[in-house]
Amino acid sequence: MSETIQQNGVGRGARLPRTARRAQLLAAAQDVFAANGYHAAGMDEIAERAGVSKPVLYQHFPGKLELYMALLEKHVDELIRRVNAAMDSTTDNKVRVRNAVGAYFDFVDGESQAFRLVFESDLRGEPLVSDAIDRATTASVDAITATITADAGLDVHRARLLAVGLVGVSQVAARAWLEDNRAMPKDEAIALISNLAWRGIGGGFPLQPHD
Incomplete structure (x- = not known):
């Protein structure tokens, strides 16, 4: 048609x-x-x-809400895809952390309008919008939690809290970098944040052998 x-x-x-x-x-x-x-x-x-x-x-x-939701869901799906790809791209946890941070910076850098729709929507009071935005965070946390649980030997509650921290710092740092007009190269910003995160995750919870 x-x-x-x-x-x-x-x-x-x-x-x-x-x-x-x-x-x-x-x-x-x-x-x-x-x-x-x-x-x-x-x-x-x-x-x-x-x-x-x-x-x-x-x-x-x-209607306008249906159009907005279609656009929002499209960008939520793309962000989730990027985070899952970061987890699946390697078995090296240090690289995984870097890729997870990079997923947020790449999303911001390539789709800054989309990022603002997902995380700075002026329609957060609408349940459908709130649910979609929550899904972006929850699915990202779930993907990272599963990896940390398997590879760091942590129970699901501790792994999930670490995953929430990684997602939170990645999201906030990426937004701050964008708002600062990309004052430093993206790769340098990703390295700064991923090194910060890795010192906590990698240093305290090394990769565990699998049977």
Whole structure:
């Protein structure tokens, strides 16, 4: 299924598959939500930014909240994917810690608008939004907890608390680095934070042999 683009009320004859149109609408919505916040963003402006008519926008998303949630869930899934990839990329725990920290810095660096939607949403009071944001943190903590439990010989409660600490410091440090206008190279920032975390995790809880 494809749809004709309309811009300024004039059909241009070009057609996009439904999946491509959805991606285009989400990209336009991200620009508008990031610039204005949820409450000030309008579906008219999003449709205009995407170069489509409002009926086309509503064909894909029945309302502003549904559009916002689709965008938020997309970015939450991407962050979770990055953290899981960091855990699965190696069996070297020091590298895992560095990669976990790096997942947050890479997310911020490449998708700063997305990061603000996930962690600085002005719609945190909406249960659906709160649940999605909590899922981003919980799934990341779960992935790290499973690795620490298996490889550091810790019970799940101690491993989870360490994982919460690693996720927390990574998220806060990445946001601070972005807000400081990337005052130092990203690799140096990742090294600083991952070395801090590794001295606690690696020094106190060395890799345990597996049967």
